[in-house]
Every structure is written in structure tokens, then in C-alpha cells.
Amino acid sequence: MSLQMDAAELMEFLDDIFPQVRGDFEVDDLSANEISMRLCVQEKHLRPGGTVSGPSMFALADCAAYAMVLARIGREALAVTTNCSIDFMRKPSAGADLIGTCKLLKLGRSLAVCDILIHSVDQDAPVARANMTYSIPPKC
Amino acid sequence: MSLQMDAAELMEFLDDIFPQVRGDFEVDDLSANEISMRLCVQEKHLRPGGTVSGPSMFALADCAAYAMVLARIGREALAVTTNCSIDFMRKPSAGADLIGTCKLLKLGRSLAVCDILIHSVDQDAPVARANMTYSIPPKC
Amino acid sequence: MSLQMDAAELMEFLDDIFPQVRGDFEVDDLSANEISMRLCVQEKHLRPGGTVSGPSMFALADCAAYAMVLARIGREALAVTTNCSIDFMRKPSAGADLIGTCKLLKLGRSLAVCDILIHSVDQDAPVARANMTYSIPPKC
Amino acid sequence: MSLQMDAAELMEFLDDIFPQVRGDFEVDDLSANEISMRLCVQEKHLRPGGTVSGPSMFALADCAAYAMVLARIGREALAVTTNCSIDFMRKPSAGADLIGTCKLLKLGRSLAVCDILIHSVDQDAPVARANMTYSIPPKC
Numbered sequence: 112m113s114l115q116m117d118a119a120e121l122m123e124f125l126d127d128i129f130p131q132v133r134g135d136f137e138v139d140d141l142s143a144n145e146i147s148m149r150l151c152v153q154e155k156h157l158r159p160g161g162t163v164s165g166p167s168m169f170a171l172a173d174c175a176a177y178a179m180v181l182a183r184i185g186r187e188a189l190a191v192t193t194n195c196s197i198d199f200m201r202k203p204s205a206g207a208d209l210i211g212t213c214k215l216l217k218l219g220r221s222l223a224v225c226d227i228l229i230h231s232v233d234q235d236a237p238v239a240r241a242n243m244t245y246s247i248p249p250k251c
Numbered sequence: 252m253s254l255q256m257d258a259a260e261l262m263e264f265l266d267d268i269f270p271q272v273r274g275d276f277e278v279d280d281l282s283a284n285e286i287s288m289r290l291c292v293q294e295k296h297l298r299p300g301g302t303v304s305g306p307s308m309f310a311l312a313d314c315a316a317y318a319m320v321l322a323r324i325g326r327e328a329l330a331v332t333t334n335c336s337i338d339f340m341r342k343p344s345a346g347a348d349l350i351g352t353c354k355l356l357k358l359g360r361s362l363a364v365c366d367i368l369i370h371s372v373d374q375d376a377p378v379a380r381a382n383m384t385y386s387i388p389p390k391c
Numbered sequence: 392m393s394l395q396m397d398a399a400e401l402m403e404f405l406d407d408i409f410p411q412v413r414g415d416f417e418v419d420d421l422s423a424n425e426i427s428m429r430l431c432v433q434e435k436h437l438r439p440g441g442t443v444s445g446p447s448m449f450a451l452a453d454c455a456a457y458a459m460v461l462a463r464i465g466r467e468a469l470a471v472t473t474n475c476s477i478d479f480m481r482k483p484s485a486g487a488d489l490i491g492t493c494k495l496l497k498l499g500r501s502l503a504v505c506d507i508l509i510h511s512v513d514q515d516a517p518v519a520r521a522n523m524t525y526s527i528p529p530k531c
Numbered sequence: 532m533s534l535q536m537d538a539a540e541l542m543e544f545l546d547d548i549f550p551q552v553r554g555d556f557e558v559d560d561l562s563a564n565e566i567s568m569r570l571c572v573q574e575k576h577l578r579p580g581g582t583v584s585g586p587s588m589f590a591l592a593d594c595a596a597y598a599m600v601l602a603r604i605g606r607e608a609l610a611v612t613t614n615c616s617i618d619f620m621r622k623p624s625a626g627a628d629l630i631g632t633c634k635l636l637k638l639g640r641s642l643a644v645c646d647i648l649i650h651s652v653d654q655d656a657p658v659a660r661a662n663m664t665y666s667i668p669p670k671c
Contacts, residue, residue: 268439269438269439271434271435271437294411295411297411298409299408299409299410305449305450305453305472305475306446306447306449306450306453307446309445309446309449309475310445310446313445313446331479332445332479333478333479333480334476334477334478334479335445335449335475335476335477336474336475336476336477337474337475337476338473338474339471339472339473339474340473
């Protein structure tokens, strides 16, 4: 039930393996069953109409859930997204970061399940919700 | 932001329109944005292997979300389920009721979105999670 | 890539392990990657308003996918539903059977994924679609 | 049941409203109920390990469904993604384009539902499947 990496180690690891999104995400908070991941919203994440794109919100949910699972199973382990269902409920603000609050609902031997709620930092009501399933391959 | 029906009115209304599941469900708690719905687990809800069937858990999630939406929009209104995604995470106990805790995440003019977490009353860890979308037809 | 059971063996096996739904489902057609499962619509499957209930459609999708997976991996194997997403698109006819046409999209060592399209036998347009994931535990 | 735009008009329209992804997508084929959309896989779509990222596959599914709906309802109309469920089934090839084959299952007054199957052009088995729901606001 304990973390294998703290927030700083987790960010360093993510920057290392996903160099193409370096600077996009930040871990705001991390505990044994919950992580807050920030999408530092930039021009490339926007859609015309002054809002954040759907793929950017999907990427935030995916990154938050992946980081949560890795924080628990450790950096030498593998985990691949197998399923996501996402509901887009309100229009995110174009000029505000997004926070994905991810709860770890199950961490089994082969499957992990997370729930993610996404807010614009300047709005109370959530802009999206998602659930993610990760498959954890057996260690060799 | 206020309820159109209290828990007793809601149960009476559900018994009235869904006579075929009368006795299956009970409202344990109701507030403006959350409802706790109980599935009174009976023989017909079970699967061999000592567990509750998937369709029974789906029915609980659907009933909880439907009741939550109706409690807010009132009995004269219509709402139909348009989408559900459900994750089955652990085996429910055969001899214990299930509680579906449903949060209303969005109540728009035409769509409502709910998150539901399902527990066996004798287990701490959730057995399933679901999200439901309801379409609310315009009033004539 | 071959079937471990034919349609008759599959029905016999399902009747054996799920006696409580005996008579509800029939295998109309079965090939290596597709199954047609019929829900023999009865009073207990209906909702007021002359339609089939959501949980009954969920049960049809689940049964079709489960049968498809079992037909391929064999009766001694285990498979449990881990995820389903279902869209309810049109109102099924109350007086017509439902057919679930299920395609096996992936049969891996630990996960199987199916797509299911559901029709009322008297309507051309589909009434619902679903996708199901099954977890296949390692053999002992 | 007829198209409001042909493939060339559709691409021109998409390039116009989504300039930030210009060059990423191409319409390979379009008919009244189906579209084939190509993701021209580039460095920015890749993940370490020689594969295409999840958010890139999500973006392809979203773009295919959006284009399908727009092709039918016309460019003056609005449509916003409200729900997506996606299953990642196999590892896409890093050096091959992805094709999303999207079927329009429902085009109602307020909701449209699509199913999308995604293939790497050099693999027979699908790498992902998705379903998308779009909300179509009433015309003013």
C-alpha cells in the first residue's frame, strides 16, 4: 500500500520516458490512492472557440492514471492503457490550466482501474470525467 | 439546485412506474447532488459461484442514476439512459446487499451525467464503478 | 483459431452454469469470430412504455460476448467481464426478440474484446451497441 | 440520408477550423454512413517503444466521427463530443499510417453515435476500437 516513487521522482521518470510532452504535465499532489496532475495549458492544447481540445483532456486523464499506477508499482514495471471512457461535460477555459484528480480504485495483479475528474482551475464544476484501465504484464 | 422529490416520494414513484422491480431497490440517502441506492440482493440477482450478476449491478447503477436525475427534474419529466460504461473490479458477496453511491456531475438542459461507485455492504473496497448519461427530452 | 464448442454444446453449457436464465437466450449462429445471440423477449424483460429494459439489453450483450469467448477458449476456462460500455440508441419493440451480433476483435492471453450490435428483429436500425472486455485468468 | 459535403469539401472545412492539425488527417473514403480517415503518422504522434500514442489514436477516432457527422448535418451546424469509450487492443506500428473506419449508427435530432475501428495500414488485426457520441445543439 506504499508509494514506490514520490512526486519529484515520478516527474523525473515521466520526463525521461516521454520527452515529447516534457513541460506539459506537473504533479501537484500525490498520496497512496490519489494524484493531482496539472496540464499546463499552452497554445498547442487549444481549439478554436477558446477551449482546450478533447485529445488534450484525454492525454491528461491518461497521464494522471499512468503516473498513479507507476507510483505504486514502481518504475521497472510496465503498464499499458487498455480502456478509457471519457465524458466531456463543460467547456474548459482556454486560459486556465486543467487539474486531473485521479483516484486509484483497484490495483490488482494484472489490472488497475482509476477514476479521473478534470477541472479548469478557474471553474468549480468539472469539465470532464474519465475512467481508465491499465493492464500490468507479469514480471519476467 | 433543489430537490423536486424527497426519498419517500421518489421510492413511491419508482415502485409505481417499475412494478416489476418493486422490492429490489431502496433509497438509503438523498441530497441535492448524491443518492445512495440499495439493491436488496435476492436469489434472482445471484450467479453461480456465490456472487451477484453483472446485469444486477448494471441495474443498480441505472436505477441510482435515474432516481438522482428524477429527484432533481421532477416526476413529470422524462429521462432515458443513453450511455453507460461500467467496470467490474471485485466479486460482490452473495449474501450482502449492494449500495450504489451516485454523484450528479452535470445536469444540463438536455444531458445529465452521473458517477456511481458500488460496494457490498460487508466489504470496504468497491466492487464496481459506472458512469451513466441520461438524455432529457425538451418539455412539450 | 478454431471453435472449442459448437452452438449446441455452447447452449447446453450456458444452461448448465446459468440455470436462472434458462430459456432467455438462444444461439442463432456461430462462427470463429462472430456469434448471433437471441434474447427471447418475455414479460420480465419489459419496461412500461412498451419496450425492453436496459438491464435486459446489457444482459444480452454480456451473454453474447461471454459465449463467444467461451466458444474459443473452451468450457474448462474462466472468463470474467471487466468492462462494458453500452449506448442505447433507439427504443426496442416490446413484442419482438432482440438479436445481439457479437464480433470478437481480440483474443489475447489475458484479455478478450468484443463489439456487439443489438437489433429488434422487426427493425432495421440497431437499438443498442456495446463493447465488452473479458479477463481470462491464467490456467493453473 | 444524403451527404452535405463531399470528401474534398470536408477536408477543406476541417483544415479551416482546425489549422493546428492541418496535415495530420486525410479523408480516404466517404459514403452516406461510413468514412475512412487516415492519420498521417509523424514523429509527434509516436511514443518511445516504437508505437503511436494513445492520445493520437483518440484524436483519430474523434476526427473521423466529427467529420462523419458534419458530412451529414452540414458545415453551419455544431456538434460537440460528449462521450467516448476506447479500447486499445494491439500495438500500432510506428512507421505506418493509421486508418479509422467510422460507421454512423445513429443520427438523431440531438445525438449522433459512431463506431470506429482503427488499423495500422501494415497490420490486419485492429489496433483499437472506439465509440463516440456527439451532441447536436438545436439550430437557432
